[in-house]
Amino acid sequence: MKKIRIGLFGLGTVGKGVVSYLSQHQAYIEKTTGFTFEIAGALVLPAEAKQTGFSFPLHTDAQTLLQDSSIDVFMELMGGTTLAKDVIMEALQNKKAVITANKALIAKHAPEIFQTVNANQAAFFYEASVGGAIPIIRAIHTSFNGEPITKLYGILNGTANYILTAMLEEKRDFDTVLQHAQELGFAEADPSFDVDGYDTAHKLAIAIDLLYKGVTSLDDIPIEGIRKVSLCDLEYAQNMGYAIRLLAKARQVGDKVEASVQPTLVPKKSLLYSVQGVQNAALFHGDSIGDILLSGAGAGALPTASAVVADLINYVQNRNYLTPYSLDKINITPLQEREQAAYIRVEAEDNASVFEEIIQLVEKEGIIPKYIRQYSLPDQRMHYVILTPVLTERKLQEVEAILNNSEKITQVCRLALFF
Ligand code: HSE
Numbered sequence: 001m002k003k004i005r006i007g008l009f010g011l012g013t014v015g016k017g018v019v020s021y022l023s024q025h026q027a028y029i030e031k032t033t034g035f036t037f038e039i040a041g042a043l044v045l046p047a048e049a050k051q052t053g054f055s056f057p058l059h060t061d062a063q064t065l066l067q068d069s070s071i072d073v074f075m076e077l078m079g080g081t082t083l084a085k086d087v088i089m090e091a092l093q094n095k096k097a098v099i100t101a102n103k104a105l106i107a108k109h110a111p112e113i114f115q116t117v118n119a120n121q122a123a124f125f126y127e128a129s130v131g132g133a134i135p136i137i138r139a140i141h142t143s144f145n146g147e148p149i150t151k152l153y154g155i156l157n158g159t160a161n162y163i164l165t166a167m168l169e170e171k172r173d174f175d176t177v178l179q180h181a182q183e184l185g186f187a188e189a190d191p192s193f194d195v196d197g198y199d200t201a202h203k204l205a206i207a208i209d210l211l212y213k214g215v216t217s218l219d220d221i222p223i224e225g226i227r228k229v230s231l232c233d234l235e236y237a238q239n240m241g242y243a244i245r246l247l248a249k250a251r252q253v254g255d256k257v258e259a260s261v262q263p264t265l266v267p268k269k270s271l272l273y274s275v276q277g278v279q280n281a282a283l284f285h286g287d288s289i290g291d292i293l294l295s296g297a298g299a300g301a302l303p304t305a306s307a308v309v310a311d312l313i314n315y316v317q318n319r320n321y322l323t324p325y326s327l328d329k330i331n332i333t334p335l336q337e338r339e340q341a342a343y344i345r346v347e348a349e350d351n352a353s354v355f356e357e358i359i360q361l362v363e364k365e366g367i368i369p370k371y372i373r374q375y376s377l378p379d380q381r382m383h384y385v386i387l388t389p390v391l392t393e394r395k396l397q398e399v400e401a402i403l404n405n406s407e408k409i410t411q412v413c414r415l416a417l418f419f
Helices: 013-024 026-033 062-066 083-093 103-120 136-143 158-170 174-184 198-211 231-239 301-316 352-364 393-405
Strands: 002-009 035-043 073-076 097-100 149-155 242-253 256-267 279-286 290-297 339-349 371-376 381-387 409-417
Touching (some): 002 062, 013 035, 013 301, 035 062, 035 301, 073 083, 136 290, 149 198, 158 231, 158 279, 198 242, 231 371, 231 381, 242 409, 339 352, 352 381
Antiparallel strands (some): 242 256, 279 290
């Protein structure tokens, strides 16, 4: 049986997950692939170097692994965009195969990484970077390769989805639920990546690059997180038949791609409505195939390890499917031109004339609200909830500014409405 030696960079949640996954599935993998896999060594932080119980040596110097010519494939599972980038680039320049789960790194440095991949004809795999165990990258590459995907909607961050689900189910506030999410081990080292939408944007950028055959700059993707979503918004949305989800969106409009990450009201009829807790999902639409939903475990040690090991097996079986790669810049629609419907919640005095005023302010802008509802608050205040028709971002910002300028209005919260 052919032995494949692995150099492991990082022995955190995902690194340990891979060690455990390979050991749990060893007999099955050997039987079905004819290969046996061995970890040659792992790079760890100095503080972790005294750990015991591993069948391979722990190193604190990346060069010990990079210079080991007995290693066939490197796995970069430590995250971050500094040392991780250096080791990946060096391994690729040495024409070694690299497997990574590092979404932030690929999203930020796609042109440089893929140039190096192409120049060295190296194998580079990153299924685990988007959606954990869900084969999103593989589906785009090998299943939708003849189908122009006109829309992708994704729930790509388990922590954010867990927070939105748990706040509503358990009537708990954002901070308490975030703390629990961190204890579950899904949150990023810096949870602002999860709740402020950056992690979702990294994954969206990787998917857009593959779907639209080029590279996108993260700076072109408008990113909003979930901190602005209150429990009352989740409840009002539920009353209207919607769930609020942090959605990654990409739509082809003419020769441009409209992309964004936003908390969005998703209607019951959407396949994404019932994606709960830490689950992730990607909903693809193509004119010939209709809607395809892929959903499941988007984070966690073993689900992510399953994607890493799948890449490993694909590599040794010569399925180097991630080339060629175009480095053309993808044309992202400027934010002001983006079109969408909105949910607007206004907090103001409990007074019939205020309600009239809000309606007049909105209608003066030529907007006939699709839905208006009032909710009484305990302190003589009201929430007025408005659903708008599809408008440009420019128009929505104008309306929001007008409402914010009214002296009687104390708060305006705007979220996207799925369409
Ligand atoms: N922090 C990420 C999440 C981990 O919550 O989905 C997987 O990328």
